Amino acid sequence: MNNLNNIELFLLDMDGTIYIENSLIDGANDFFNYLNKNKKKFIFLTNNSSNSAKNYLLKLQKLGIPCNLDNIFTSGMAMGIFLQKERTGIPVFLVGTQALYEELKDYNVNLVSNYKEAKIVVVGFDKELTYQKIEKACELIDHGAEFLATNVDMLCPIENKRFIPDCGSICKIIEIATRKKPKFLGKPERQMIDLIAHKNNCPPNKIAIIGDRLYTDVLTGINAGITSICVLSGETNIKMIKKSKYKPDYIFKNIKEIFEFLSQCQKH
Ligand SMILES: [Mg+2]
Structure with a gap:
C-alpha cells in the first residue's frame, strides 16, 4: 500500500465510480480539478468493448470532464495493441x-x-x-x-x-x-496496466486504480501490484468487502471522499 499523495497516475473505472448511466457522481469535478492542479495524470479504464475510445470521449466531455483521447483506455484498445x-x-x-x-x-x-x-x-x-x-x-x-x-x-x-x-x-x-x-485481456488481467505503465513511463508504486467492483477493479490492482481503491458508490458495499478475498488498500464512500482525503493530506 502506498501513500495516496505519492500517486502520480490514477486509473479510473467509469460506471459506478465517476457516473451512473448519464449523471456525474457528486465530487467528480472537484477530484479532476484537484488532479489537474497538482499535475497528476488520470486514465479512464473500461472493460466495455462495445464502444470506441472516441465515443467514450464524447460522453465524458458531455458530462463536463476535461479530458482527451490520452485519458481513455478500453479493453478494445488493449486488444488492438496486443494484436499489433x-x-x-x-x-x-x-x-x-x-x-x-x-x-x-x-x-x-x-x-x-x-x-x-x-x-x-x-x-x-x-x-x-x-x-x-x-x-x-x-x-x-x-x-x-x-x-x-x-x-x-x-x-x-x-x-x-x-x-x-x-x-x-x-x-x-x-x-x-x-x-x-x-x-x-481486460480487467482483472494485468496486461492493460502493464501497457499503460509502460506508455506513461510510470512505476507501479505511483499508480492507483479506483473502482466499484472487487472482482474486476480491485483484483486488477492486486494482480498488477498497484494501489487499489474501492468506492462504495456502485456495486460494492462494506459487507461485500468483508466477505471478499479481494481486499482493497483503501475504501472510500465515493470520489468526493477521495478528493477530500487528498486535499487534507496535502495541508499536513
Ligand atoms: Mg464500475
Whole structure:
C-alpha cells in the first residue's frame, strides 16, 4: 500500500465510480480539478468493448470532464495493441460491434472480410451479435484458430438494476460448443496496466486504480501490484468487502471522499 499523495497516475473505472448511466457522481469535478492542479495524470479504464475510445470521449466531455483521447483506455484498445505487437499481420475474425471494428483498424489489425482466412477469433461485447457470427467463430476455433476475448464480464448493468449479457456470456456460448476457453485481456488481467505503465513511463508504486467492483477493479490492482481503491458508490458495499478475498488498500464512500482525503493530506 502506498501513500495516496505519492500517486502520480490514477486509473479510473467509469460506471459506478465517476457516473451512473448519464449523471456525474457528486465530487467528480472537484477530484479532476484537484488532479489537474497538482499535475497528476488520470486514465479512464473500461472493460466495455462495445464502444470506441472516441465515443467514450464524447460522453465524458458531455458530462463536463476535461479530458482527451490520452485519458481513455478500453479493453478494445488493449486488444488492438496486443494484436499489433504480438500477432502482427495475422488474419482476425471479429465477433464485435462496428465501433470495435474501427478501433482495431486503428491498430492496423488484419480484419478479414472472408472469415475462412482467419487464424484468430476475437470476441468483444457485441451488441450487434448474430447467430451467423457465433457459427463462424465456432468453425474457426474447431479448426485451430486462437480464441481471444476483450473482457471477462458476464453481465453489463443497465437501468433499473437490470443486466444484459456481456462478452463473457457470448464467450460461454462458443466455449460450450468448441470446448475451448478464450484468453481475456481486460480487467482483472494485468496486461492493460502493464501497457499503460509502460506508455506513461510510470512505476507501479505511483499508480492507483479506483473502482466499484472487487472482482474486476480491485483484483486488477492486486494482480498488477498497484494501489487499489474501492468506492462504495456502485456495486460494492462494506459487507461485500468483508466477505471478499479481494481486499482493497483503501475504501472510500465515493470520489468526493477521495478528493477530500487528498486535499487534507496535502495541508499536513
Ligand atoms: Mg464500475
